[in-house]
Structures are given as C-alpha cells and as structure tokens.
Amino acid sequence: MKISTFFYTLWQGVRNLFRNGWYSLASISTIAACLFLFGLFFSVVFNIRNILLTAEEAVSITVFFNDDVSDERVKEIGEEIKKRTEVASVQFHDDDEIWAEFGEAYYGPDYAEGFPENPLEGDHNYEVFLSDVSMQDNLVNWLQSKSEIRKVNYSEVTADTLTGVNSLIAYVSIAIIAILLAVSIFLISNTVRVGISVRAEEISIMKYVGATDFFVRAPFVLEGMLIGLIGSVIPLLLIHELYDYVISYVTERFAVLSSMLNFLQIDEIFKYLMPVCLIVGVGIGFIGSLATVRKHLRV
Amino acid sequence: MTSKEKKQLKRDKFVEENGIICLENVSMNYPEQGAPAIDNISLRINRGEFVFITGDSGSGKSTMIKLLLRELVATHGNVFVNGYNTKKLRHGQIPQFRRNLGVVFQDFRLLRDRNVYENVAFAQRIIEVPSSQMRRNVPNILSMVGLAGKYKSDVRKLSGGEQQRVALARALINKPSILLADEPTGNLDPNNSWEIMKMIEEINEMGTTVVVVTHSPEIVNAMKKRVVTMRKGIIVSDEEEGLYINED
Numbered sequence: 001m002k003i004s005t006f007f008y009t010l011w012q013g014v015r016n017l018f019r020n021g022w023y024s025l026a027s028i029s030t031i032a033a034c035l036f037l038f039g040l041f042f043s044v045v046f047n048i049r050n051i052l053l054t055a056e057e058a059v060s061i062t063v064f065f066n067d068d069v070s071d072e073r074v075k076e077i078g079e080e081i082k083k084r085t086e087v088a089s090v091q092f093h094d095d096d097e098i099w100a101e102f103g104e105a106y107y108g109p110d111y112a113e114g115f116p117e118n119p120l121e122g123d124h125n126y127e128v129f130l131s132d133v134s135m136q137d138n139l140v141n142w143l144q145s146k147s148e149i150r151k152v153n154y155s156e157v158t159a160d161t162l163t164g165v166n167s168l169i170a171y172v173s174i175a176i177i178a179i180l181l182a183v184s185i186f187l188i189s190n191t192v193r194v195g196i197s198v199r200a201e202e203i204s205i206m207k208y209v210g211a212t213d214f215f216v217r218a219p220f221v222l223e224g225m226l227i228g229l230i231g232s233v234i235p236l237l238l239i240h241e242l243y244d245y246v247i248s249y250v251t252e253r254f255a256v257l258s259s260m261l262n263f264l265q266i267d268e269i270f271k272y273l274m275p276v277c278l279i280v281g282v283g284i285g286f287i288g289s290l291a292t293v294r295k296h297l298r299v
Numbered sequence: 300m301t302s303k304e305k306k307q308l309k310r311d312k313f314v315e316e317n318g319i320i321c322l323e324n325v326s327m328n329y330p331e332q333g334a335p336a337i338d339n340i341s342l343r344i345n346r347g348e349f350v351f352i353t354g355d356s357g358s359g360k361s362t363m364i365k366l367l368l369r370e371l372v373a374t375h376g377n378v379f380v381n382g383y384n385t386k387k388l389r390h391g392q393i394p395q396f397r398r399n400l401g402v403v404f405q406d407f408r409l410l411r412d413r414n415v416y417e418n419v420a421f422a423q424r425i426i427e428v429p430s431s432q433m434r435r436n437v438p439n440i441l442s443m444v445g446l447a448g449k450y451k452s453d454v455r456k457l458s459g460g461e462q463q464r465v466a467l468a469r470a471l472i473n474k475p476s477i478l479l480a481d482e483p484t485g486n487l488d489p490n491n492s493w494e495i496m497k498m499i500e501e502i503n504e505m506g507t508t509v510v511v512v513t514h515s516p517e518i519v520n521a522m523k524k525r526v527v528t529m530r531k532g533i534i535v536s537d538e539e540e541g542l543y544i545n546e547d
Binding site: 005204210211 | 370391393395410412422425427429430469
C-alpha cells in the first residue's frame with residue numbers, strides 16, 4: 001500500500017466524523033454519558049474503600065506481658081510480631097511513659113510525679129496495627145499461644161463489622177461496576193453498529209467499485225476509535241474538574257464527619273479510571289466498528 | 300515471464316476462445332425460493348459486443364448481473380468473466396477482479412456524502428492512481444459525460460440524469476473491459492434515458508464490451524443490438540439486432 005493511500009484512509013476516517021455529524025454526536029454523547037456514570041460510581045466506590053481502609057488501619061491490638069518476662073524477651077517477641085504478615089506496624093509503650101501520658105492527659109502536668117510508684121508498672125505493651133483486619137483472629141490466636149503474654153486486648157466486634165462492611169461494599173461495587181460496564185459496552189457497541197449499518201450501502205458501493213476490505217474498513221474503524229476516544233475523554237475531563245469541587249462541598253457540608261472522611265486525591269483515582277475509560281471507549285469503538293463493517297463486506 | 304503474466308496470458312487466450320463473458324450451464328438457486336432464479340443457461344459474449352438482457356421481473360436478469368459481478372456464486376455451472384472463473388475467486392481476489400468491470404445501477408449508488416469529483420476519483424483512489432494523474436483523469440472523464448462544470452457539486456443536488464452520468468464516469472474512469480449496466484435508465488425520463496444510452500453506445504464503440512439489463516422496449520427496439528431475452532430463469536431467445544419480446 002502506498003503511503004498516500006494510508007494517509008487518505010486516515011483522512012477519510014477523520015472526515016467521516018464530520019460528514020456524519022449527527023451520528024458522531026449521538027455516539028459520542030452515548031459513550032460519554034455511559035462512561036461518566038461509570039466514572040462517577042468508580043470514584044465513589046474508590047473513596048468508600050479508602051475510608052474503610054483508613055478505619056481498618058486504626059484498629060489495633062494491645063499485647064501485655066507477664067511481670068517476670070525480661071526486657072530482652074519482650075524485644076524478641078516484638079520482633080516476631082513485626083514479621084507477621086497480618087501486621088502493618090508495631091508500637092512499643094513503656095509503662096512509665098504510659099503513666100506520664102495518662103496523668104498529663106487527665107489531671108494535668110506533673111500529676112504523675114506526685115506518686116512514689118508507678119501504678120501502671122508492668123503494663124508496658126505493644127500496640128499492633130493490622131494490615132488486614134479480617135486476619136485479626138489469626139494473630140490473636142498466635143499471640144495467646146505465647147506463655148509470656150499475659151493479655152491480648154482486641155475488639156472482635158469492630159474487626160468483624162469492618163470486615164463485613166468491607167466485603168459487602170466490595171461485592172456490591174464489583175457487581176454494580178460490572179453491570180455499568182456491561183451496559184456501557186452494550187450501548188456503545190450498539191451505537192457504533194447502528195451508525196455503520198445505516199451506511200451499509202456506502203460500503204457495498206465501495207466494494208462494487210473494487211475497493212479492498214482494508215480500504216473500506218480503515219476509515220470506519222478509525223472513525224469508531226475517534227468517537228470512542230472523544231466519548232471517553234469528555235467524562236474524564238468532567239470528573240477531573242468536578243471532583244475537587246464536590247469533595248470540598250461534602251467536607252464543608254458535613255464538617256462533623258470531616259475527620260472520618262479521608263478522600264482520595266483525583267490523581268489516585270485517575271491512575272485506574274483513565275486507562276479503564278480509554279480502553280472501554282477506544283476498544284469498543286475499534287472492535288464494534290471492525291465487527292460491524294466486516295458483516296457488510298461480504299458483497 | 301512472471302507467473303502473474305503467464306496467468307494473464309492464459310486468461311487472454313480463454314477470452315479469445317470462449318468470449319469475454321462465458322456462462323456454462325449455469326444455475327442459481329436461492330435457498331428461500333423453490334424454483335431456480337437461473338436454470339441451466341449458457342451464454343457467450345465476445346469482446347466489444349453490446350448486449351441487451353431483457354425480460355420481465357423475476358426472469359433472472361438481475362441475478363445474472365450479480366453472478367457477473369461475483370456478488371453471487373452459481374450453484375451449478377461456471378461463470379467466466381474476463382477469463383476469471385468467478386467460482387474459483389478467493390475473497391481477497393474479488394477487488395482486483397472488479398476493477399476490470401464498470402458497473403452502473405438504476406439507483407445510481409453514489410457516495411452521497413461526497414461531491415461529483417470525489418465520487419469519480421474514488422474509483423481511482425482504490426487502484427492507487429497518483430494524485431497528479433487523478434487530477435487530469437477526473438476532469439477528462441467528467442467532460443466526456445458532460446459534467447465538467449459540476450465537479451464540485453453535491454451529488455444529492457443533481458438531477459437523476461446527472462447522477463447517472465456521474466455513476467457512468469465512475470464506472471469508466473479506470474477503463475474497464477466490460478461495462479455492466481443494471482436498468483441504467485429505470486429512474487430517468489425519456490430524454491435523459493436516451494442521452495445515457497447514447498453515451499453507453501459511444502463507450503461501446505471505443506471498444507468496451509457492454510451488457511445492459513433493461514425492460515424498456517423503446518430503447519431495445521431503437522438501438523438494434525444483440526438482445527438476449529430471459530423468462531423464468533432461462534434464455535428464450537438470443538438474436539443479433541433483436542427486438543424486445545413481450546411475455547404475452
């Protein structure tokens with residue numbers, strides 16, 4: 001194929017976009033509307049997941065030791081805890097520090113100094129933060145099996161609730177995202193198919209004149225891809241522009257919840273949303289037009 | 300000599316011996332129809348001939364054009380066009396095969412979103428004629444069909460006669476060896492019909508083989524060309540300088 005023919009087919013693809021202006025507009029609108037809804041839901045789900053993750057990170061287990069356990073052994077156990085896969089981080093709290101902090105927090109500075117002995121002596125502990133709250137039972141069982149450990153403080157209800165909510169949201173969001181994606185794919189491919197089918201005669205004319213399949217197909221496929229590209233860029237731009245505005249509105253409107261609501265930056269969402277939208281838009285434009293033109297090429 | 304040249308030589312020899320169009324015991328059955336659309340017909344058309352295919356609706360005329368264009372493949376027998384056995388053509392060879400055929404339809408079949416020049420140039424684009432040459436060829440053929448001044452016009456705004464001229468120009472620009480015209484005057488008034496037929500006759504005089512499917516007795520009777528009459532899928536008469544035969 002000559003270079004000029006290659007560029008001619010490319011140029012025809014771009015021109016088709018304008019020649020069939022109403023069809024292009026309808027297709028782009030359909031794709032943009034579908035992907036906008038998809039993107040919106042995607043952003044909401046990502047934020048809910050993030051809020052839950054933050055809540056999970058705050059869940060901790062406190063490990064207390066028997067009085068006769070040496071400091072070295074406490075340190076060794078601390079190292080063992082850190083190596084566990086369920087553990088995100090470990091913080092050691094010395095009993096003197098705990099007493100000083102307690103006194104200062106509840107009764108004011110120098111309060112602890114008024115006591116000759118530390119009432120909390122022997123309460124030095126590890127505060128263990130989990131990487132996955134659903135693994136809490138595993139870790140607790142392991143900790144409780146250690147003879148040096150006197151007590152493990154944990155909240156089964158919090159962990160179970162968080163795990164339950166997390167899996168519920170995961171299942172529901174996967175189902176909704178899958179449905180939205182399926183509806184988008186169906187609508188987009190249908191739009192592309194209808195748009196090309198009304199031009200079946202044009203395809204047959206080209207074939208009667210002796211055009212090769214590539215020559216007929218290339219402009220249509222390019223047109224489909226361009227429609228998909230524009231249709232996916234529009235909702236991405238809209239979401240990008242609206243996101244910060246909506247987040248600041250929610251934070252202001254529900255100020256009480258602002259400490260609990262830890263919203264993601266738009267870039268973090270776009271890391272996943274952008275490729276998904278572009279692949280869906282351009283991919284369906286490509287596959288839809290390719291398949292539809294192919295059906296009409298048998299002339 | 301390359302194998303491509305050898306094959307062409309073989310086809311040329313076949314054309315000399317059997318005609319540029321050769322149908323051998325051809326039948327065409329549509330699955331949804333009981334009776335065959337074409338029933339065991341044989342026909343030979345020599346290079347440079349002008350042939351009318353006539354007959355009433357359902358006689359098999361359009362099916363014959365579709366077989367010649369390789370839009371359909373005969374269920375029985377062989378169809379040779381330009382020395383190609385259409386049954387043996389692979390899908391990828393069909394474009395090359397069709398480039399030696401000019402085709403004109405009753406409904407013009409122009410690319411409606413392109414102007415006159417672009418419609419005609421399209422036939423040259425697909426055979427990758429250089430743009431400089433195309434810029435000479437298109438105006439030449441347009442002036443031959445009397446549309447030199449309308450090359451920029453939107454085809455949708457042209458009259459029926461003008462649209463058919465554009466279709467004719469597109470069919471002829473690549474200098475095909477055969478022109479197939481399926482009811483070329485079916486949508487035209489008598490004056491335009493005659494002008495189109497005169498043009499087709501001139502094209503034939505320049506050496507192009509012409510096959511015109513029509514059911515216009517006036518045109519057939521006035522032009523005194525070979526007339527092949529079909530009825531219910533078979534050829535009922537084939538006469539030099541023939542006349543249109545009515546069914547009743």
